[in-house]
Amino acid sequence: MRSLNPLSKKHANSDPAPSRWSYRMERLWLTPSFRKIVRVGMPSFLVVASLGLYFSDAKRQQAITDKYTEIRRSVEERPEFMVKLMAIDGASAGLNSAIREVMPVDLPLSSFDLDLEAMRKQVESLDAVKRVDVRVRAGGLLQINVEERVPAVVWRGSDGLELLDIGGHRVSALQSRAARPDLPLIAGEGANTAVAEALALLETAAPIRDRVIGVVRISERRWDLVLDRAQRIMLPPKQPELALDRVLALNEAQDLLKRDVTHIDIRNPDRPTLRMTSDALASMREMQGIKVNNN
């Protein structure tokens, strides 16, 4: 039967051919470069452009950074990350208070805000501190382990009395020599650079310890051992211990130091020289029968 509806789609002799424009669009769409632009280029351009447009406003940027810092703060300031106490181990009472004074932080503080390296440097800049390590321990504790410098000698320098450690580093100032009578005294310009040498000399001078007052650095090059009764042993710059040993041996054999000499000059080890008091010189001359006209 013929269809009663002449306009029904099924019977309309529909043209399968694409229109010119749809054909052209299809061909354009099949062009690889066009396809790439539409599918990759345009979306990515849109995303970049919209993001750029959104962030180009200074107020929005401010708001975003504010929000970011706020979130960051809220995490950092959680009690789990707070440092509440400072514990200092290995420091004497004076150093302890000095460290607490120089420490630039006031607790409690978030552990994210602590610059441990800077704090370590700060503490290490104290003279009395030899080595320090700073860390945050569990439970909100800032642990500072200090190794103090041990004073080895008292140095009478141009700025008054100072305590030095064995490496010659300043430990602290000293009010009076009497405050630390247990430490040997060194003096002279540049003596702090050769503390170990001075200590070795004093060690060598142990047999006459009760007579030693100290050692004096001369011309930043050699030592004088100063004894009581204004006696002085002038030592050479090279191998001063050996020279001192020789003097001590002489002393042992002939009680040199008990005699009336002021200086024992062994600066040239081949030619030890004595300087006597004027009385001793006179009596020696008398013994030798030499008449001197000294008026």
Place this chain on the structure above:
Amino acid sequence: MTDLYQSQRAMRNKRQAAMQRGVIAVLDVGSSKIACLVLRFDGPDSFRDSDGIGSMAGQSSFRVIGAATTRSRGVRFGEIDAMHETERAIRTAVQAAQKMAGVRVDHVIACFAGAKPRSYGLAGSVDLHDGAVSDNCIARVLSSCDIPDYGENREILHAQPVNFAVDHRSGLGDPRGQAGNALSVDMHMLSVDRAPIENLLYCIKRCDLELAGIASSSYAAGISSLVEDEQELGAACIDLGGGSTGISIFIKKHMIYADTVRMGGDHVTSDISQGLQVPMPTAERIKTFYGGVQATGMDDRDMIDLSSDTGDWEHDRRTVSRAEVIGVMRPRMEEILEEVRVRLDAAGFEHLPSQRIVLTGGASQLPGLDGLASRILGQQVRLGRPLRVQGLPQSVTGPGFASAVGTCLFAAHPQDEWWDFDIPVEGYPARSLKRAVKWFKDNW
């Protein structure tokens, strides 16, 4: 002559460009269907350079990546009759093939059946100046062929050198480098009407495509459905299309003759339609389902309903026996084959060493046609299908696609045509340069 040379050369350049881009479309504009295949070229490999003289146009292996076919509209006898209808049909086919391939095609190689092809055999000969055949000599001998007056409003579609002879040694495929005194050539030239070509060009241009080559569909069908020994020893390919029947004769792998009979399967359909008083679609359906050319006793009892919807009960309930349908179809098929016979006789087909005839094209699927054809055309008749091509969908491997597949082969592996050789330099510039050098030598 030269403008044709130029336009064909331009088409060759376009084809080269398309091969560089790797994608080309093949369009078979037939009377009953328009087929479009999209080829992807993989670069020149896997071809033996044994066919004819070495190919100048470049060869490539290819793969079919898109295929579409649509009902043809506006084409009669293989010629474009209604331009806009045809343009739409081409657009439909091209768009569907493009969609299947997923790539855009810009270059198209077209083949069509009509336009009254006419074959000419040309001969030319030149003396060889330097005793050996060079590229320039081939160009010279080709241009020395005396072109017959092929008529006003005609174009040359193919001009292929078929045979070269140096002195008295004939049958050379590639004479380059041969020593001798005279070079002669036999060339086959196919001319067609200009108007159908221009119409086709216009339609293709309207589809935003560029024509990169054009082929006669009888030639294309011959390339695809004749096997190698048939092409070598001599065979005719009968392409039974919808609106026209193409004939091409091959020997030594070259086409030596092509012609068309302006009758085809559509005429059988219209005969059924007229004889049985049924509309064309019904006639087409009856032809394809029940058609044949050899009636048997069984066919008298095989009744076919001729249902229609006129509203007249008597008219709508008619039946016809299959024998009657065969009785309508057979005389028309006989007429077509007789006409083919006439054309083959005119071409001198009986003088070929081998007289194999291959039937292909959509109408060759008619049952029993090979028996009828062997009675009319000779004993050596077989039914041919197009060569198997890589990537070809199953739906387009039938004999109806012989010319489409042939055009693919033509696109991928064209035979040398006249315009593949350089325009002869006539020796003039070289000689004048020599003269200038001589003048310098003499005077300095």
